[in-house]
Amino acid sequence: MDSGETGEQVAVTGIGLVTPGGIGTEATWEAVCTGRSAARTDPALQGLPVSISCRVPPQEKRPGKLWRYDRSTRFLLLAAEEALSSAGLAGRDWDPARVAVVVGTAAGGIDTLETQHQKLLTVGHTALSPMTLPAFLPNMAAGHLALELGITGPSLQTSTACASGATALITACLLLRAGACDIAVAGGTDAMITPLCAAAFAKMGALSRREHDPGHASRPFDKERDGFVLGEGSALLVLERRRHADARGAAPLAVLAGHGSTSDAHHATAPHPQGAGLRAAVEAALADAGAGIGDVDHINAHGTSTPLNDKAEATAIRHLFATRRPPVTSAKGALGHTMGAAGAIEAALTVLTIARGTIPPTANFTAPDETTAGIDIVSGHSRAQPVRLALSHSLGFGGHNTVLALAAA
CATH class of the missing domain: 3.40.47.10 (Thiolase/Chalcone synthase)
Structure with a gap:
């Protein structure tokens, strides 16, 4: 395969997954390979036109200040841990100025925005969290990830609706090909299972109405399909210039050709x-x-x-x-x-x-x-x-x- 304009391949050296199928790559892979649906009746959507969703399983309580972050950013930070570990970069053996962060999202910290807006309406401005803006602004998932990892290279957020995560990978590939970085931590995250998002998608007629049988509601390409089931999650890929990966002895999983x-x-x-x-x-x-x-x-x-x-x-x-x-x-x-x-x-x-x-x-x-x-x-x-x-x-x-x-x- 060709390798883009510079002639150098972009290698995938690490993967991190947090999905409704499970926390981690192996849990998600097992879920999709067995065809096990994560769709369930969702109490948080009770009373709405559609009340089924595919949620990420509960995570273990973790030390630190995860309360500061939107749910989507928490997913992203978990995915980053696994991605760097699988790439052999858990020890951060890199030049932080030569590492980029590119994160795609459709809605930013929408869960935080809805929650804090509800507090404003029902209690008043005194109830708002001082972390409201840093949690929901659409650039902040990438910003928080760069802060967490100590990355000082380019930090970007992309938004092309449901193509956002793929657009982030393309953007990272372009940065690598241009020589702007040697490593890019790139992917996507979203947590749009909220009352506003669920009600809005239902109003458009986009969601499956198979509430009596959630496990069979999402049916891609099937003759009985009637809409999607709202999900959430995150994935990060570690992308590297091939020569950089080879120099540190990393074995690529694949190439973004x-x-x-x-x-x-x-x-x-x-x-x-x-x-x-x-x-x-x-x-x-x-x-x-x-x-x-x-x-x-x-x-x-x-x-x-x-x-x-x-x-x-x-x-x-x-x-x-x-x-x-x-x-x-x-x-x-x-x-x-x-x-x-x-x-x-x-x-x-x-x-x-x-x-x-x-x-x-x-x-x-x-x-x-x-x-x-x-x-x-x-x-x-x-x-x-x-x-x-x-x-x-x-x-x-x-x-x-x-x-x-x-x-x-």
């Missing part, structure tokens, strides 16, 4: 019905990677379980892969839609698929309808298969299309 980003310019919330923008993003990612359609062994789809997204994405896949059918999976059947974290979580799962030669199933997929037929959906059980090159799709409100091309190291 290419990427593509486009805009639909079609509708505020609905994807282009033929997936035109997604097709263009796939073609750009493959061109950046020096690869072609025939090189793709697997697609980790955005696969939200909504009628419009899955139809548009399936249409794009059929159009691009008319003569061959790479296996397709979506993690959202198991984990729900983790919003701005989704692109990073799914990129991490794609790296694991490459490293382990295993494609997880799409939980709850039983059969396609006429709009999703014609693509090879992995279902029922994981599929053992060597994967040299895989694509990870992410789409977002506003017409964002983001595609990562990940390759074996």
Whole structure:
């Protein structure tokens, strides 16, 4: 595979995951590989039009001042611990000025904002926490992570709705290729299971109404799909210039070989019905990677379980892969839609698929309808298969299309 404009590969050397499937990479991987849905009835959403969600399991009480942070930032800090440990950087053996932080989020500290606004309305201004602004401002997840890790290189936050985590990885890749850093800690985080977000998504008709059967509510590409289940979580990847990773003896899990980003310019919330923008993003990612359609062994789809997204994405896949059918999976059947974290979580799962030669199933997929037929959906059980090159799709409100091309190291 090609390695972008500078000719140097960008290696993935570490992964950290905090998802509804569990705390840590192995817990999440086991959840998606067994097709175990995390969806449950959520008491915090009681009385709203939809009261099911996919929440991150409770964490052990930890020393320190986690109370200062929004729930999304707590997830991020947990993911960072694992990512650095898996990359062999727990001892921080780096030049902090040559390390970047890039974090994607759709809503920043929305949980903090809603909670503090409620206090303002019901009790008054004296009840507000002095940490309100540092907790909810959209740049502060990256800021807090840089503070926690002592990183003095670039610290950036990206927001492209549900493509935010993938956009963060692209931004980090660009920084590495430009020589602005040697290491980037990049990914996404969101904690949007709040009354306002849940009610707003329900008002749009985006959420599954299968409240009588939460475990089967999220059904990507399935003929019975009726919307997504709101989730939360975080994923961080440690990206490095390949020469830097080699010099310190790090074994890459995979390579971020290419990427593509486009805009639909079609509708505020609905994807282009033929997936035109997604097709263009796939073609750009493959061109950046020096690869072609025939090189793709697997697609980790955005696969939200909504009628419009899955139809548009399936249409794009059929159009691009008319003569061959790479296996397709979506993690959202198991984990729900983790919003701005989704692109990073799914990129991490794609790296694991490459490293382990295993494609997880799409939980709850039983059969396609006429709009999703014609693509090879992995279902029922994981599929053992060597994967040299895989694509990870992410789409977002506003017409964002983001595609990562990940390759074996």
